[in-house]
Amino acid sequence: MIWTLGLITLLGMAVIVGARYRTKTSSNYASVAAAEMAAESAVNLAIATALAPTPEQTVSFPLRCRLPGGEHATIMVEEETGKIDLNAASPATLTRFFTALTGDQSRGTRIASRIIEFRKPKAQSTPGAGPAEVRFTTVMQLDQIDGMSPLLFRTALRHVTVRSGRPELDMEAASPATLRLLNVAPKQAAGKRGLPTGGSITIRADISASDGTRFIREALVSLEGGNGRPFVIREWRRGDIDSSGARQERAQGTGPACLRVRDTAAS
Incomplete structure (x- = not known):
């Protein structure tokens, strides 16, 4: 009898704890949804x-x-x-950027080379057809580059673009963090932009x-x-x-x- 009562008590406590957990989870989801909106x-x-x-x-x-x-x-x-264009940036800029992010010259050079290779026109299988142009259409494609770890990918996102079309970024528009990675000193007396x-x-x-x-x-x-x-x-x-x-x-x-x-x- 005592064991039966103990079991019922434990089951009741489990139900209460489960209900509280579900309520808290639902509340967390609602809070995140409200913050997202x-x-x-x-x-x-x-x-x-x-x-x-x-x-x-x-x-x-x-x-x-x-x-x-x-x-x-x-x-x-x-x-x-003010960001580094994955489709237009020079090999030197890409190498300098990824070397700064990784802290490894050889790794930064390899990643820059793979980005250059990714955006090169690819030969088509159809006879007589010219090479197909392959470009980054979104910065999210950066994770397709071999050697791009999840952490490196997330860190690089704030500094790269596919929308400028510039071989070199506009230093006046670049963020201080991007300039530091490229070893460029921000202007001390830069006016409000x-x-x-x-x-x-x-x-x-x-x-x-x-x-x-x-x-x-x-x-x-x-x-x-x-x-x-x-x-x-x-x-x-x-x-x-x-x-x-x-x-x-x-x-x-x-x-x-x-x-x-x-x-x-x-x-």
């Missing part, structure tokens, strides 16, 4: 700001603000011309909710999308947490309400 809203806010008249005079990025749901947003805008009015940009929205949920959404956006469209969103990506960015956000605060910033830019 907030991140996409922040991306749309940045697009609207970029399309507003003379946005560079009223809003500067990184932008730190509060969304209507109470989430804290850090929104960054990165110009694709406004938002571009054309070309492609990556918008990175880093969302922190009050319950501690964190979600980062990145969007590759082409301004002046053509066919009468003011812009085109070419890719959505989920970003990785940048610990240095988190420290900077805590140090500088969360800023004003995001919609107030948007109204200021539009006025």
Whole structure:
């Protein structure tokens, strides 16, 4: 009898614990979904700001603000011309970049050579047909390169593009992190750089909710999308947490309400 009661008690405790776990899991899923929607809203806010008249005079990025749901947003805008184009970058630039990322000259050279080989025109099997042009259509294809570890792939993503078409990146548009990897010193007295009015940009929205949920959404956006469209969103990506960015956000605060910033830019 005692064993039976003990077994029933254990089963009851298991049911209670399981129910609590399922409730917590459902709550976590809901928190992540809410943070994801907030991140996409922040991306749309940045697009609207970029399309507003003379946005560079009223809003500067990184932008730190509060969304209507109470989430804290850090929104960054990165110009694709300031990144290394996988289809157009010179072998020297690719080698220097991947050598810096890997800390190994021979490995960096091998990866650069494989990228050059990947983008070379390939011979077609059809008689009389010219070589087929094979190019990177997205930076996510970088993981197809032999020797590209998952960690190296994720680290390289913030610094590469397929949208600039430049053999050398625009040093004025490059991030300080990219310049450091290329061993280029940023200009000490560089003036404030406004938002571009054309070309492609990556918008990175880093969302922190009050319950501690964190979600980062990145969007590759082409301004002046053509066919009468003011812009085109070419890719959505989920970003990785940048610990240095988190420290900077805590140090500088969360800023004003995001919609107030948007109204200021539009006025």
